[in-house]
Amino acid sequence: MMKNFYSLDAAQVDRDGFILNVYYRDAKTGGKVNYLPGTSVEGTNLLKLFNWDRLNVNGDLQANNGVLGDGVFDFVEGITIKKNREGLCLPKYSLRKLYNAGFRQ
Incomplete structure (x- = not known):
């Protein structure tokens, strides 16, 4: 089992046309924002x-x-995306950055 690997539930992930945005739902406003x-x-x-x-x-x-x-x-390929497994890789140090920034939810 690979840690920090998330399936995209998609076949044939390809660079062309691939868009990834990351949003956080703000608890105060209920809206989605791309920051914490x-x-x-x-x-x-x-x-x-x-x-x-x-x-x-x-x-x-x-x-x-x-x-x-x-x-x-x-x-x-091989760093942020694993095409053969159709998944996304989240680097471990990113989670540490969130914790150090004060994010605890």
């Missing part, structure tokens, strides 16, 4: 927080004024 309100990382998009957005569309490390990523999920 009331934490020390409130200004950070969840894709960046999980280190799922560091590359540009060409797969190159993207840095814009010291900010990594292009705002889109990095589809990297």
Whole structure:
């Protein structure tokens, strides 16, 4: 059993047309947001927080004024996606980042 692996319940996962957004349901408003309100990382998009957005569309490390990523999920076979298992990999250190930021829900 692989830890931090989540099935997408989809066959033939492919880079073309694949879009992944991560949202958190805000307990106060009931709305969906792409950040964690009331934490020390409130200004950070969840894709960046999980280190799922560091590359540009060409797969190159993207840095814009010291900010990594292009705002889109990095589809990297064997790192963030396991195509043969049709699943998503969540790096272990991402969970630690959430805890250190004060997220306890």
